[in-house]
Structures are given as C-alpha cells and as structure tokens.
Amino acid sequence: MRKIGSVFWQLLFPRVCPVCGEILKKKLTEGEEPPFICPACYAKLQFVGENGCMKCSRPIPEEDEYCEDCKKRKLVFDRGRSLLLHDENARKILYDLKYRNCRDNADFIGCEIAAQMGDSLRIWNVDALIPVPLHPRRQLQRGYNQAERIAESISYWGKQLYGLSLPVVCNVLFRTAYTRPQKELGAGDREVNLRSVFRAELPETLKRVVLVDDIFTSGSTLSACAEALKMAGAERVFFLTGSIVP
Ligand SMILES: [Zn+2]
Ligand SMILES: [Zn+2]
Structure with a gap:
C-alpha cells in the first residue's frame, strides 16, 4: 500500500x-x-572531506591541526564535521530547505552525511542525534525544523548503509528564548545573544551525543547547545552540519 x-x-x-x-x-x-x-x-559540490580542522572540520593548510578560529575561541563541543563548503550551491540547497519548504533537500544532505561520515559516527560511538531546536514559535511558523529533517535522514541512512542505531531525540534540548536571526548580528553579539538561550534535560542513557544543524556559521549556536548538554550530563558532544562557512 x-x-x-x-x-x-x-x-x-x-x-x-x-x-x-x-x-x-x-x-x-x-x-x-x-x-x-x-x-x-x-x-x-565542494565536499569538506576529513582533512580539515580537528575540531570544526573547516579546511586549513595541511601542516596545521586547528583553524585560527578554534585556536582562539573556546567552543564547547568536542569536534564535528560538515558536509559541504557553504558556496552558492550549498547555500541554495540549505536556503530552500529552511525558507522555501523544500523538505526533500534534507534527504540529500542526510543521506550524503551518512554515506561520507559513517566511519566518524562509528568511532564517536554516539547514543543519539539531537537536532538544534527552533523556538516553538518559529517552528510553528515554518511547520518543521530543518535540523530535525536532516537528523531523521542521517538516522535512516546510517541504519541502511552502516547498520548504525542513531535515534533522533528531540525532547531533551530546548530553545527557551526567542532570538533575533543570527545573521542580523555580529559575532560578539551572537555569543551574548545565545548564552542561556538553550536548556537541556538529559536522561542517564545519553552520554555521547551528536548535535545536528543545517549550517555551521560561527559555531556559536552549536557551542551554546553543547554547553547546555554538558551541564545536563553529556560527556561528549559532537556535531554534524550540512555546510560550513569557510
Ligand atoms: Zn576549527
Ligand atoms: Zn541538478
């Protein structure tokens, strides 16, 4: 049927x-x-691959371990990977997913992440995928959370391609404040804007988790989420994103 x-x-x-x-x-x-x-x-498409910064995956000169940004800033997540460099093609795929109701685009991003990063997921040995939450009001406006769609696709294809068990868990991380869109703010404002925006309640069984989001811009959102999750008892917090701004 x-x-x-x-x-x-x-x-x-x-x-x-x-x-x-x-x-x-x-x-x-x-x-x-x-x-x-x-x-x-x-x-x-420009795939990021696995030879970038040891923390954020951004492309760097071969002799370096970390990008300039990760050397300078204290980002709370342990490490993560992004699928695409945020060029015009990546921007179109993710913009349409986020703002133009092209939910199918998450199938491509999630399937490709699972295909390319199954080894990382296995090494990280994680208990669950946690999409970066939208504020409930914004989710109501949009009708869905694009990060959740990507996470569901990673979970599905992780199982199909690698036999990985990666449940998507949405009821443990909450966005408690309605923030202005990050793109309207400078980097300094972002940190302030995001502090205490996220709150987490984690069951004992979730110790190693992967945050999933559409775009890695400054890393501030993912870092704030990781901070909330670690305060709630997470031991390791990784991330996967559809693209990264170089
Ligand atoms: Zn980095
Ligand atoms: Zn085409």
Missing part, C-alpha cells in the same frame, strides 16, 4: 534536483532511494 501511495505521490510531486531543479529521472517503484541530486550538480 505504501508503495502504491508512493508511486502516485511521485507522479504528482516528482523529486527534483535540489540545485538545478530538473526532475530526477528514476523508476517510479524506487521510492525514496537515491539519487537525490543530478550527476552534473553533484560534481559541482
């Missing part, structure tokens, strides 16, 4: 490439399988 439903769904709403918008040609019975992007656009 689900399959028949899915066939009709695809006739009505064919999956399109998140970059160029072309309809992705595939057999109707393939359902929610990749590819989630056309080959030409995939070839244009």
